[in-house]
Amino acid sequence: MVxxxxxVEVEPRQPANAAVIxxxxxxxxxxxxxxxxxHLDLAPGLAVRFIFPHAPSIPVTLNNGFVMPAWYDILxxxxxxxxxxxxxxxxxxxxxxxxxxxxxxxxxxxxxVVAGFSQGGAVGFELALTYPERLAGLIALSTYFATRDSxxxxxxxxxxxxxxxxxxxxxxxxxxxxEQSAARLRExxxxxxxxxxxxxHSVSMEEIKDIGRFISACLAG
Numbered sequence: 510m511v512x513x514x515x516x517v518e519v520e521p522r523q524p525a526n527a528a529v530i531x532x533x534x535x536x537x538x539x540x541x542x543x544x545x546x547x548h549l550d551l552a553p554g555l556a557v558r559f560i561f562p563h564a565p566s567i568p569v570t571l572n573n574g575f576v577m578p579a580w581y582d583i584l585x586x587x588x589x590x591x592x593x594x595x596x597x598x599x600x601x602x603x604x605x606x607x608x609x610x611x612x613x614x615x616x617x618x619x620x621x622v623v624a625g626f627s628q629g630g631a632v633g634f635e636l637a638l639t640y641p642e643r644l645a646g647l648i649a650l651s652t653y654f655a656t657r658d659s660x661x662x663x664x665x666x667x668x669x670x671x672x673x674x675x676x677x678x679x680x681x682x683x684x685x686x687x688e689q690s691a692a693r694l695r696e697x698x699x700x701x702x703x704x705x706x707x708x709x710h711s712v713s714m715e716e717i718k719d720i721g722r723f724i725s726a727c728l729a730g
Contacts, residue, residue, distance in 0.1 A: 513610060514562040514603050515539070519546050525558035527620040527645070527728045528611045530604060532562060532629025534651075536577045539563040542626065548714065549721030555728055558616070560607060564600070564628075580628045592631070592655050601636035608640065622727055624648035624720075627682060627710070631655040634690070637669060638662045638697075646670040646727035648720060651679055651710055653686035657693040671701045672723045674716050676708035 517539040533541040539561035546559050564578040571583040581596035608621050622645045625633030630652025637647040643665050651674070671694060675687030684705065691703045702723065706713050712720075 511606060511610075513606055514564075516563065516607070517543050517561040519543060519559040519561075521556040521558060523556040525614070525616055526556045527622075528558045528560060528616045529622045529624055529724060530560045530562065530607050530611075531648075532580065532604065532625035532632055533564065533578070534627030534629055535569070535579050535583070537626075538578050542712075545712070545717055545720075548717050549724065550718065551721055552725035552729065555725065557724070557728070558611070560611075562604060562607060567596070580632045583628075594656060594659065597632060597655060598635060600632045601639070604632060604636050605640060608642075608644075618642040618644055620645055620728060622646045622648065622724055624650070625652060626650040626712070627652050635660060637671075638666055641665055644669060646672070646723065648672045648674070648723060649687075649690065650674045650712060650716075650720075651676060651682050651687075652690070653682060654690040654693055657690070662697060667698060669699065670723075670727050671699050672704070672720070673701060674704045674706065674712070674719065676710060676713075677705045678708060679710045681710035 531542050564580045566576050567579050568574045568576050569579050580600040582593040584591040623633045623637045630649040634654050635656050641663050673691050675684050691701045694701045706716050
C-alpha cells in the first residue's frame with residue numbers, strides 16, 4: 510500500500526481539474542502558505558486544488574541536531590552549502606507520490622504545478638526536472654538549486670515553465686543563489702522568469718500576485 514505525506518488541502522468550489530503542490534521551508538509546516546491561496550487571484554474558470562505537504566521532523570545539523578520539520582539535513586551554510594542529497598531526493602520521491610495521487614483523482618500531471626519555498630524549492634527543482642511525465646510548471650521561491658551539478662533531468666520536462674522569486678534583501682538564502690539557479694536552468698535549456706523583490710526571506714503581496722499570474726498562465730487552456 511502506498512503511503513503519502515500528510516497534507517493540508519484547499520479545495521476549489523468546483524471539482525478540481527488542476528493542482529498546485531507547494532512545499533514549505535525549514536521548520537515550518539503545510540499551513541505556512543495556506544493563507545496565500547485567496548490572494549492569488551487565479552484566472553476565472555480555474556478549479557485548482559492546493560496541496561501543502563508537511564515535511565517529516567528530523568535532526569538538523571545546522572541547528573545543533575535539533576529535531577524540526579525538514580525536507581533534508583543542512584550540514585553547512587556557506588555559499589556552496591552542503592546538504593544531505595539522499596534525503597533531498599527521498600523527499601522529491603515522496604512528493605512525487607502526491608502527483609501520482611492527483612492523477613488517480615482525475616488531475617493529469619500536465620495540470621500540476623510544483624512550488625516550493627526555501628528548502629521546499631530545492632526539493633521542487635529536483636522533483637520537477639526529473640519527473641517522468643510532463644508537468645504544468647515550477648515555482649521556486651527564496652531557494653537554491655542544491656542538485657544543480659548532479660541532477661539528471663528527464664526529457665518529459667525539458668520545456669517546463671519556471672518562475673524563480675527571491676528577496677533582494679534575503680539574509681537567510683543569499684540572492685546569488687536565485688541568480689545561480691536561473692543561470693544553471695538556462696544552461697539546461699529552460700526559459701526562466703526571474704523576479705526579485707525588496708524583501709527578506711519571505712513573500713510579498715507583489716510576489717503573490719506574480720505567482721497567481723504564473724499559475725494562471727501555466728494552466729491556461
